[in-house]
Amino acid sequence: MSFSSKVKEELSRQISTARHCQIAEIAAILSVCGQVSISANDHFRVIVHTENVSVARKYFTLIEKTFNIEAVIHVRKNVYLKKSNVYRVEVSSHEDTVRILQATKFMSPEQEIADDLSVMSRLVIQKECCKRAFLRGTFLAAGSISDPEKGYHLEIVCSTQERAEQIQSIMREFELDARIVARKKSQVVYLKEGSQIVEFLGLVEAGISLMDLENIRIRKEISNNINRKVNCETANIGKTVSAAVKQIEDIRYIETHVGFSQLTEELEETAVCRLRYPEATLKELGEMMSPPVGKSGVNHRLRKLGRIADELRENKEDYND
Template sequence: MENFTEKLKQEILLESSCENCAKMVFFALLYFSSSFEREGGRMLLKISFPSIYVYRKIFPLLSSLQLEKDDLQCVYNRKNVIKRIELIIRSESFEDKKLLEYHFNKALIRPFLKDACCFRTFIKTVFLLKGSIVNPDKQYFLEINFGGNDKIAGMIIKRLKKNGITIRKNNREESLMLYLKRFDEIIRFLHVLQCPKFIMFMQDRSLVKEIRNNTNRKINCDMNNLNRTVNTGISQATLFQEILDSKYYGKLDEISRRLIKARIKNPDVSYVELGEILELTKAQVSYYIKKINRKYLKYKNNLVNS
């Protein structure tokens, strides 16, 4: 089964366009995928990566900060497949660079988010860590789990709005989720992530989906019309058989008598097809059927009252 989230994340590239881009990668890890642990009287920062390919995308920029790595661990699941990568960093390395204060005061990153390349790097890293997208054949839905980072989410919402993207928010199990459900806004968000191949993939799936829906709609419409034609024809044939067996039939003109016999023989055809059999137009067929129905109803009422 194709994993569309992985397909999208594989295309995301992290590049250092300015000296602050590497810091934005670290801040995203700090807020969304890290925890502090005390070991042997010293503080360690444990950073978790959801997969090997995410680790390989992020680590080159992270390494440019020259943080002192204490350990690198692979956590396996029951099937002995790597579940996540854990990077342990010594507290001294980021304390010297004054990076820790950004953990306690998240508003400090606001100036960085105003810069286009820094914002792009930050949102790319956040999506690599916490983002997902649903199979576009089923529905259009992209979301990012912001956990308890309400302040960061607020900054991201405002920044994306400048890009013409109105991202919605929802609380799920004490986690703040930002999500998109409209196709055009998901495409604009993918432009922010700089994923042209996935954009083409989405547009191709959207076109196929639209063609399929239009085809199904036309088939359903044709089936409804056919059912309506058949039901109408059967009810008319039943009534016309009653007229044929009555004395009223002898009072009808030749066209009406021919029409009654043709409808009884062909209860499932449309007015157009019935007209072709009798060499009449659709409008003429409709006129004579209404005329027959109206006059026969009047004839029956007169019989009852007499």
Template sequence: MSFTSEVKKQICDDVLDTSAAKAQLCALLQMRASLHMNWQGMYLSFQTENATIAKHVFQRMKEQYQVDPRLSVLRKMQLKKNNVYRIQVYDKAQTILSDLKILTESGLHFAPPIQYTRSEKNARAYLQGCFLAGGSINDPKTTNYHCEISTHEEQMAQSIQKMMQRFYLPAKTIRRKNAYIVYLKAGDKIADFLKLCNASQALFDFEDSRIQRDFYNNLKRLDNCELANEMKALKAGKKQLDYIYALEQNENKVEISSKIRHVMEIRKKFPEASMNELCEQCYLAYGEIISKSGMKHRLGKIKEMAKPFLEDADA
């Protein structure tokens, strides 16, 4: 089961009171349902490829409106060839849409009814319905965090975005082909959205994966930094050895103090040592206490003294 399917299953298991259940059903129908007319009159059709959601909508309609929906299973003949679950309501179709404020005298509405989204509890339920109908979340183990809700109605997308911002979720909207996508990219905000939807177990799984992933990323970053520092130290050490060998070959032409000679000997013995390690070895070998800045200064002096001889060799 995908991570998105697991989140939707947990949302379907959430226990809601009557007003919140209607708010959730309203979002589901606005996002996925269609209204039809035939010789029997007006009927409502809802379809999904998710069996859990189909069962959930079927039960919600029976509980809230005491109707007997027809459930049929179709087989897609292209691409993944998944099952498509279609729910059709012939009795009370207009009553249901009117009660949910989707259908009024002015026509069909694709915006959250104030009556069902005024309270925070109902607004949460409405967003649950939106996610059930058109939402998805990348598995947190993948390379990036992404949560989105897709709808074909621009007004619906704008309404979802505003409602998410109401809960301090910085959602953005883009158009993708014939759909409008409301999305979140930040891992912590996706976690807040899962919490908002009462998908507790999915939230724990998401946070656990996110913590592990961030830990390994930080560890890898530190390893890379350490490796880069080691490479830098090796490169610097090689150059310092070149300066030292140049001085030794021309020691009759330049005056080298004992302190400089100590550093030259230590560097030759420990070509890969860091500054701190050179200071420590200098103390062990000669009993001389020298700071890191002092060591850097002496190595700089060696470079300054050796540079003329290297330039002569290049010439």
């Protein structure tokens, strides 16, 4: 099961105790995958179509708990995806349908249905807890989260720009930096930061998924820190080795062309020590000398040996010319 599916499975079992929050979540699901059917004699039916069993289960449970209505669930195979099912949750009673639509503010007291079921009335989501329920229902019906092992991305696909802006506005009320991008015929509200997705999971009360994501984030952060440290140490070792190779080349050149007798005692001691211990650090070289020399002192002597070698090379070139 994917991480996104695990989140939805958890959310499908999270039932608010407050009736107004239950209504807000029902309205969120209806706004994404709900449809109102009107017969020739003005008989209303409300139907929810979804390919996600978690959405069907949650909507069925909420309808029963909130309105004491037992909906009917129909299951059929998806014509295009043979391994997938399509769930249709239907309330066929005219009176029950009117109750649901009026409670969710998709129908006026005069039984006029809203022009756009995708946008929720602010009357349904006035309280903070109802806004959380709205986000929970919306994500359950139209959201997804990428595998956090690979990256951090949460999105909610919307049918209209107005709906996307409504979701973005509510997210930003909770200080989530939600963005909107057009994708084909849809508008997608998304979050990219791992910490923002953690905040979202906390808002919609997906506590188990939140902890799973946090554990992955911590493990990845530790791994990244270790990799950065290893890469840094590897780079430093590479620089140290390259410097030592150059130092030895310079010292060998001096030894071959003029010998160490031309050097001061300090420089001769440093040259001999470097040749004898090619892998030693500057600190270790300094501790081997008598008297011991600091790291900067050793570095100064090696630089001086390098300049002597460079002068010898230049003089040789001038002589050859």
